[in-house]
Structures are given as C-alpha cells and as structure tokens.
Amino acid sequence: MNFADHRFMKVAGPLINNKEFQRMKHIKHHDESVYEHVMNVSYQSYKIAYKAGLNWEATIRGALLHDFYLYKFDKTFRLRLPVDALKHAVMHPVRALENASRLFELNELEKDIIVRHMFPVRVPRYKESWIVSMVDKYLAVQEYYQNFRKTTSKKYREQYNPVSFDQVRYNEAN
Numbered sequence: 579m580n581f582a583d584h585r586f587m588k589v590a591g592p593l594i595n596n597k598e599f600q601r602m603k604h605i606k607h608h609d610e611s612v613y614e615h616v617m618n619v620s621y622q623s624y625k626i627a628y629k630a631g632l633n634w635e636a637t638i639r640g641a642l643l644h645d646f647y648l649y650k651f652d653k654t655f656r657l658r659l660p661v662d663a664l665k666h667a668v669m670h671p672v673r674a675l676e677n678a679s680r681l682f683e684l685n686e687l688e689k690d691i692i693v694r695h696m697f698p699v700r701v702p703r704y705k706e707s708w709i710v711s712m713v714d715k716y717l718a719v720q721e722y723y724q725n726f727r728k729t730t731s732k733k734y735r736e737q738y739n740p741v742s743f744d745q746v747r748y749n750e751a752n
C-alpha cells in the first residue's frame with residue numbers, strides 16, 4: 579500500500595476521510611482490522627485494473643466499500659457457529675451495499691463489486707468485480723496465515739512489524 583500514489587489517493591481520499599468509513603479501523607478482521615483489509619484489497623485491485631485498462635476508479639471505490647458491513651462477526655465457539663458463519667458470508671455484502679449506498683453515490687459497477695465479491699455466493703458481472711473478488715480471497719488467505727503465525731510463533735511476532743495506516747494521514751490539499 580503506497581500512500582504516495584497520488585492517483586489512488588485522489589479517488590480513495592474522500593471515502594477514507596469519511597467518519598463512518600473510519601469505524602472499520604475498530605473492527606477486527608482476519609489478521610488486522612477491516613480498514614487495513616479493504617485498503618489492501620483496494621490498492622492491489624486498482625493496480626491490476628489500471629494495468630488492464632479497466633475502470634480503476636470504480637475498482638478503488640467498490641473495493642474500499644466491499645466489507646463496509648460495520649459489525650464484528652463473533653467467532654467464539656458455539657453450536658450455531660457454522661450457520662451464523664454461512665449467514666455472515668451470504669449477507670455481509672448486502673449489508674455493506676446498504677451502508678455504502680446510504681453515504682455515497684454509487685454507480686452500477688461499484689454496486690456489483692460490493693454485492694458480488696463473495697463468489698461463488700453471487701457471480702460477478704464485470705471484470706472489475708472479478709478482480710476484487712479474487713484479490714480479496716488471495717489477501718484473506720495471507721491474512722489468516724499471518725494471524726496463525728503470530729499466534730503460534732514468538733519469533734514471527736517479533737519480526738513482523740507492519741507500517742500502520744494510522745501513521746499516515748491523507749491531506750486533501752496535496
């Protein structure tokens with residue numbers, strides 16, 4: 579994730595600076611927060627979409643909002659956990675789209691990226707939606723692995739020191 583990427587930040591900035599969007603910083607997800615996860619998914623998807631000559635602006639915005647469901651999914655063990663996990667997998671993109679539509683003006687492509695990112699639950703209609711769905715899965719696996727290593731290896735915990743997004747603030751004047 580490169581905050582010096584002016585092209586990315588010009589499109590992402592207005593969303594990132596939104597107060598509701600910032601709430602994702604406090605919701606844990608895989609290894610870090612939902613905020614860090616969507617930032618990574620958005621940036622990696624944007625790089626692919628840009629190189630492929632696709633709609634990279636919609637890719638950035640859709641990816642930033644793809645997990646904008648704003649609740650913490652409880653993973654503590656209980657009998658209903660598999661049912662609840664399935665419900666969450668199916669419904670969180672719908673909730674994300676509802677929240678995003680409330681705050682931002684979205685085009686068809688952005689809506690598709692959000693609501694269809696959980697392939698095979700829903701099949702993406704656009705190339706940009708496929709990119710976000712695949713990048714999301716790829717990074718989720720990486721994040722789960724990092725989480726697993728951190729909880730099982732002291733050495734890994736000490737070595738792993740990511741740059742926090744909180745350390746960098748986007749200045750709209752730039």
Ligand SMILES: [Fe+2]
Nearest residue numbers: 644645670695
């Ligand atoms: Fe998701």
Ligand SMILES: [Fe+2]
Nearest residue numbers: 615644645714
């Ligand atoms: Fe995601």
